[in-house]
Amino acid sequence: MPRSCPFDLSSQYAELRAEQPITQVRLATGRVAWLVTRHEDVRRLFMDPNLSANGAHPEFPALAPRKRSFDEQSKGFLPWMDPPEHTTYRRMVINEFTVRRIRAMRPRIQQIVDDCITRMLAGPRPVDLVQALSLPVPSLTICDLMGVPYEDLDHIQRHAVIMVSRTHAAQERAAALRELRTYLGDLLHAKAKAPQDDLLSRLVVKHRAAGRDDHAHLTGLALLILVGGYESTASTISLGTVALLENPEQLAALRADPALGPRAVEELLRYFSVADNVTSRIALADVTVGDITIRAGEGVLLSNAAANRDERVFANPERLDVHQDARSHVAFGYGIHQCLGQNLARLELEIVFTTLFDRVPDLRLAVPLDDLPFKNDAIMFGIHEVPVTW
Numbered sequence: 001m002p003r004s005c006p007f008d009l010s011s012q013y014a015e016l017r018a019e020q021p022i023t024q025v026r027l028a029t030g031r032v033a034w035l036v037t038r039h040e041d042v043r044r045l046f047m048d049p050n051l052s053a054n055g056a057h058p059e060f061p062a063l064a065p066r067k068r069s070f071d072e073q074s075k076g077f078l079p080w081m082d083p084p085e086h087t088t089y090r091r092m093v094i095n096e097f098t099v100r101r102i103r104a105m106r107p108r109i110q111q112i113v114d115d116c117i118t119r120m121l122a123g124p125r126p127v128d129l130v131q132a133l134s135l136p137v138p139s140l141t142i143c144d145l146m147g148v149p150y151e152d153l154d155h156i157q158r159h160a161v162i163m164v165s166r167t168h169a170a171q172e173r174a175a176a177l178r179e180l181r182t183y184l185g186d187l188l189h190a191k192a193k194a195p196q197d198d199l200l201s202r203l204v205v206k207h208r209a210a211g212r213d214d215h216a217h218l219t220g221l222a223l224l225i226l227v228g229g230y231e232s233t234a235s236t237i238s239l240g241t242v243a244l245l246e247n248p249e250q251l252a253a254l255r256a257d258p259a260l261g262p263r264a265v266e267e268l269l270r271y272f273s274v275a276d277n278v279t280s281r282i283a284l285a286d287v288t289v290g291d292i293t294i295r296a297g298e299g300v301l302l303s304n305a306a307a308n309r310d311e312r313v314f315a316n317p318e319r320l321d322v323h324q325d326a327r328s329h330v331a332f333g334y335g336i337h338q339c340l341g342q343n344l345a346r347l348e349l350e351i352v353f354t355t356l357f358d359r360v361p362d363l364r365l366a367v368p369l370d371d372l373p374f375k376n377d378a379i380m381f382g383i384h385e386v387p388v389t390w
């Protein structure tokens with residue numbers, strides 16, 4: 001159900017939360033699945049071991065038609081794995097994303113943000129914030145961390161956009177996925193020959209030391225970190241900037257007290273929940289919640305966006321309020337698949353928002369809000385283009 005106004009979820013979600021918090025819906029593929037909209041139920045089901053994340057399962061509730069070859073190429077996709085395989089692969093990379101490790105990246109991320117803003121200020125106005133800031137910050141940061149050459153970014157982004165689209169034909173999406181796997185597979189071979197001080201090299205070395213020989217899995221794991229690493233963060237940067245410009249009293253509160261930064265970031269993550277479409281599951285055994293029984297073989301959509309607007313948990317959930325304590329949001333999911341890159345995303349968002357409004361205090365939209373092309377056609381909610389001036 002597309003968002004409206006433009007930041008609000010369809011009002012049907014609030015109606016469902018009130019009257020039918022777990023209900024059956026028909027997907028674009030024609031399949032029927034259960035939609036879960038209350039915070040308590042969503043959190044509970046994220047933790048249920050009888051719900052599998054295996055996206056290649058023939059009954060999995062995919063949101064867009066998929067080619068069989070797409071599923072076959074999903075080897076190593078961490079979000080699609082179940083334990084014990086998931087535990088093994090998550091352990092291989094979890095150390096890269098600890099709070100301490102990510103905190104050490106602050107100076108480098110600050111430098112990336114500063115450089116992007118300096119370049120933007122030196123160029124013509126208006127400028128598209130997506131190309132000037134929202135995309136480069138997370139993509140350069142993730143390239144740095146993983147050891148992916150900057151000059152390959154265009155190639156990666158061109159294919160990643162198609163891979164996560166809901167409107168490109170299934171065949172095109174499968175071809176884009178194949179291309180990205182080939183690229184990363186080759187890069188991993190090169191890292192294996194000459195390891196450097198980066199995530200991909202450490203991953204290859206660890207993998208080899210563990211005596212594993214599944215290059216396809218390693219490639220899929222690397223691909224998910226790379227693509228998961230920038231699309232969602234970029235969308236939250238664009239949407240967050242627009243929302244703060246449209247809510248000047250919220251922006252003024254943040255500028256008056258930069259210590260509010262981390263709280264504002266949690267609130268923006270809650271408010272937008274850009275990755276609402278990635279948290280689907282398939283029941284492997286019957287699961288009962290209240291008076292509803294989800295049968296083995298049925299699909300389940302855990303709507304983190306609907307849960308994040310639950311009035312039982314958040315005061316005035318439809319309003320953006322940078323003072324709100326939004327830490328219990330589920331924008332990063334919950335349970336064993338909770339976002340691997342959440343500490344990195346939080347740090348990037350905090351640095352971007354505090355630096356951008358400090359250095360460009362008179363930043364404003366160069367077009368009316370209603371003219372912005374919102375992305376309702378991709379896996380991540382976002383905006384294609386945000387023309388700004390100052």
Ligand code: HEM
Pocket residue numbers: 053078079080090142224225226228229230232233236273274275278279280304330331332333334336337338339340341342344345
């Ligand atoms: C605003 C930014 C972000 C949002 C909203 C977001 C959202 C999510 C959500 C909802 C999940 C759970 C999927 C599920 O339960 O099926 C997830 C998982 C994941 N995210 Fe993020 N993410 C963000 C940034 C990042 C970044 C920066 C990275 C990498 C550096 C990343 C890498 C991953 C990976 C690898 C997983 C799979 C974890 C697993 O299955 O164990 N994400 N993310």
